[in-house]
Amino acid sequence: MTTMTMAQALNAALRDALREDERVLVFGEDVGPLGGVFRVTDGLTKEFGEDRCFDTPLAEAGIVGLAVGMAMGGFRPAVEMQFDAFAYPAFEQIASHVAKLRNRTRGRLSLPMVIRIPYAGGIGGVEHHCDSSEAYYAHTPGLKVVTPATPDDAYWLLRDAIADPDPVVFMEPKRLYWSKGEITPADRRAGGFGQAVVRRAGRDATLVAYGPSVPVALQAAESAAQDGISLEVVDLRTIVPFDDETVVASVRKTGRCVVVQEAQGFAGVGAEIAARVQERCFHSLAAPVLRVAGFDIPYPPPILEHAHLPDVDRILDTVDRLQFGDEPDLLHLAREVS
Amino acid sequence: MSVRTSRQAVDGLLPSPEPVRFIAEDGTAVPAPAGYPAPADEQLLEAYRRMVLGRRFDRQATALTKQGRLAVYPSSRGQEACQIAGVLALREDDWLFPTYRDCVALVSRGMDPVEVLTLLRGGWHCGYDPAATRVAPQCTPLATQTVHAVGMAEALRRKGEDGVVMAFIGDGGTSEGDFHEALNYAAVLHAPVVFFVQNNKYAISVPLARQTAAPALAYKGIGYGIPSEQVDGNDLVAVLSVLTEAVRRARSGGGPFLVEAHTYRMDAHTNADDATRYRETEEVERWESADPLARLETYLRGRGLLDDEAVAAAHSAAEEYAARLRDEMNADPETDPFELFDHVFAEPTPQLREQRALLAAELTAPED
Ligand SMILES: Cc1ncc(C[n+]2csc(CCOP(=O)(O)OP(=O)(O)O)c2C)c(N)n1
């Protein structure tokens, strides 16, 4: 067992993938000698040479389009988008080609490629460096969308993503890059990809979270426990494929559910989760499924981001509205009256 | 520090000031252009037969739209010299990245015409096997295929294969960002790829003058360090010669090349378009007299390579081909609604399995 930061775990995953499979290539902006702006590709060019890990010209559609062609030609590119908002130039390539090539060609071509995207906020970044863009990708049929919350998951999910026969958008929560954790020994972990995990068991309500929101949900559960409320925390790990089974089993057990996401709430992944939970767990629910999310605003300037980001208090306030007494949801009623 | 660009380096990247030409519009030979060998006579005869076939195919496809057998068809009538030369310049193991307008090129490569038309018939998005044919799916998002072509070229190079990739693109498509990213990537990677612009003067209704202020599209190469050439796109001999040279160069490690062919889209953008809204009949008529097929025929006859018999044989082969195509297209394509779920991922997700079952229930429910 080794302790690593998430960035180091991702680096180890790329390194091991490059070592094990010569078809794997890493490219993007500043990923070569610099090692990427978050150092996720640190040392890879040195170890594997410029052929296997290289800097591209500055053009994101070009990076993704090049990866499409190289994957068609038998390689397994794992490319880096420097930041969430700077992946947008590549969106046409992602939505029209990466997501669709297998389907368009009736399975005759496939695209085993990974697009790594550092995403979300909480690091005091200036505008265009903090977008939560996961819903765009999750909404696009044909893409798998993955987001780790621990270094161990970061390592294994990235290994799984690179080995996957389909394209994977691998969303890395920036603020967790420096979080530390233990990595399990090198023998391949069974499962994980496509499977949510119960991070903390509880009785009274389920918090469903993913990526950057998982540690916040865990802190909220810790704090609630001190008040005698037992919260279960489910970490999705992969948004697509979505693990209905684990989420549903948890909510049927606890009877209450709060979905937590950092992204703006409207039409987000959390809305999808809330809908799925109430469709499947209606008879087990003692209260409506509630959501905790960022506000529906462009990502705020750094000094104000604390006001936007869902924190422990926002989660606990929402848990309080889960009708543990027999009173209805007063907050909603109050809004309707005023 | 002083910066100086060598005149020689610049000149080496520029296209000829006038499009390369072997045949005048009246079908007579012009003095041979420097640096471009004339293709072998046998290859020109083969090109002629393929042009006859391609034109007949194109006419049949347009007819099929009227019979409701094709959802839409973008004709390439008038562009046959480009379509056929592009294919003849490539080996079978080279890759071709076509657009929606390049059906004639694909059938000319020997692909099953029904498979080529599957996209436009609406049976599936791509009817052929790209891996087996080494032809990427016909691409509609403009210019996006040019970047894939660079990736494929880079893949071939890395695998030690001496294959070349040719990316087809229209004049309008050269305004898209992806085209510029593709040129730049190709140059930086020194990838064995040929960009082939069929400048047919229109992007749907928008004329070339609104598309660019460049002296010619071929000049877009120099900014990226890519050598380029412009060619008379209605002169089969010229297009074939220039493309063959570009492919030879790429294959022997010379890097990417850009070719602009000046041609003309004789028909509307597609059967659904009304070209009289944006161009004059006189303009179209002027281009009729530059017809690439008539031009090649006159040229070959003039050189004693083609006689009435050979012309008749080419036409009757084309008629047979068209009749077979019509019959095959008259049968309804076989489709399976459940296939909609089969290729989204290698393994369908649990959600896709549920939705498949839902569709099955809908399709088997008794009608009320
Ligand atoms: C990215 C994108 N924008 C718009 C369109 C719609 N569209 C289809 S064909 C076309 C014109 C393209 O013109 P050109 O590149 O000259 O090719 P041509 O059709 O003349 O062969 C347009 C605008 C598209 N397919 N893709």
Ligand SMILES: [Mg+2]
């Ligand atoms: Mg055009």
